[in-house]
Amino acid sequence: MKHFLSIKDVTDLNQLISNGIAAKRNPFAESELGKNKTIGLLFFNSSLRTRISTQKAAQNLGLNVITMNVGQDGWGLEMEEGVIMNGDKAEHVKEAAAVIGSYCDIIGIRSFAGLQDREKDYSEIVFQQFKKYAEVPIVNLESATRHPLQSLADCITIEEFKIKKRPKVVLTWLPHFKALPQAVANSFCEWMNPMDVELVITHPEGYDLAPEFVGKGQVIYDQDKALEGADFVYGKNWSSYEHYGQVLTSDPSWMITEAKMARTDNGKFMHCLPLRRNMKVADEVLDGPRSLVIEQAANREWSAQAALREVILEL
Numbered sequence: 001m002k003h004f005l006s007i008k009d010v011t012d013l014n015q016l017i018s019n020g021i022a023a024k025r026n027p028f029a030e031s032e033l034g035k036n037k038t039i040g041l042l043f044f045n046s047s048l049r050t051r052i053s054t055q056k057a058a059q060n061l062g063l064n065v066i067t068m069n070v071g072q073d074g075w076g077l078e079m080e081e082g083v084i085m086n087g088d089k090a091e092h093v094k095e096a097a098a099v100i101g102s103y104c105d106i107i108g109i110r111s112f113a114g115l116q117d118r119e120k121d122y123s124e125i126v127f128q129q130f131k132k133y134a135e136v137p138i139v140n141l142e143s144a145t146r147h148p149l150q151s152l153a154d155c156i157t158i159e160e161f162k163i164k165k166r167p168k169v170v171l172t173w174l175p176h177f178k179a180l181p182q183a184v185a186n187s188f189c190e191w192m193n194p195m196d197v198e199l200v201i202t203h204p205e206g207y208d209l210a211p212e213f214v215g216k217g218q219v220i221y222d223q224d225k226a227l228e229g230a231d232f233v234y235g236k237n238w239s240s241y242e243h244y245g246q247v248l249t250s251d252p253s254w255m256i257t258e259a260k261m262a263r264t265d266n267g268k269f270m271h272c273l274p275l276r277r278n279m280k281v282a283d284e285v286l287d288g289p290r291s292l293v294i295e296q297a298a299n300r301e302w303s304a305q306a307a308l309r310e311v312i313l314e315l
């Protein structure tokens with residue numbers, strides 16, 4: 001059984017990127033591959049891109065798709081073992097996962113970090129429990145610590161738009177007043193590590209990501225310095241890993257503007273979306289020729305298709 005939970009489930013990254021680009025060129029080449037199989041997409045949190053792109057990719061491969069906002073429409077699910085269920089959770093994941101696994105051949109799950117308890121979030125309890133009890137392959141639609149379908153779309157986008165063999169890719173923290181998870185930033189670093197890029201990560205002090213995700217990435221706390229000569233600027237806000245889930249600053253000087261982008265080597269701007277304009281990134285960047293955010297989001301369909309293809313082939 002092949003899960004798609006992180007880059008650790010990828011055997012050949014270059015091939016996977018090529019398969020995504022091939023799907024983009026010819027979306028229906030394998031429209032029989034998933035015939036008479038069903039994927040269930042379970043959302044514990046909101047989504048626009050992941051929900052629609054994954055559904056579309058699954059349909060391109062011939063899968064039947066069932067989508068459920070479990071966080072809103074389902075019974076509250078207890079994830080912990082051996083507890084007395086006298087709280088607000090009406091159903092245990094043991095039954096829920098087994099039941100959904102009996103209806104579906106593949107299960108996709110989105111379940112964000114709670115940002116209260118680092119150990120609990122980083123243990124990925126929701127995914128561990130579904131893996132254990134559903135007995136079908138699980139696909140990560142953004143977990144507490146990772147967003148691999150986003151990262152694969154990011155790799156595809158960089159491959160498509162790079163004009164140098166080894167581009168400089170800068171992940172920059174952006175200001176925001178709400179606490180957001182580290183998942184997108186973690187995952188981006190994890191997927192950039194095996195790519196042929198120079199990876200630089202910039203953020204205010206106190207926002208260091210967990211070392212296992214940073215890998216060979218070079219951390220530079222001075223954003224202006226980090227942006228120098230960048231080919232791709234990847235913006236994202238995240239809350240502190242060290243002071244877990246806290247917003248330590250929302251310093252507006254970290255917003256990406258044209259003046260900031262002028263330090264790059266005619267760099268392109270990327271962001272996974274959604275984003276708040278003129279908080280994180282100025283209109284002038286998003287509405288200008290540097291922005292790749294729409295192309296990047298469009299590539300979510302092809303990253304999902306490449307990933308689901310791998311999972312279906314091992315069913």
Ligand code: AN0
Nearest residue numbers: 180181183184272273274
């Ligand atoms: C989420 C996050 O930061 O993880 C999802 C991004 C794809 N973003 C928000 O909650 C705004």
Ligand code: CP
Nearest residue numbers: 047048049050272273
């Ligand atoms: N980038 C991304 O995952 O967007 P959604 O949260 O809208 O799915």
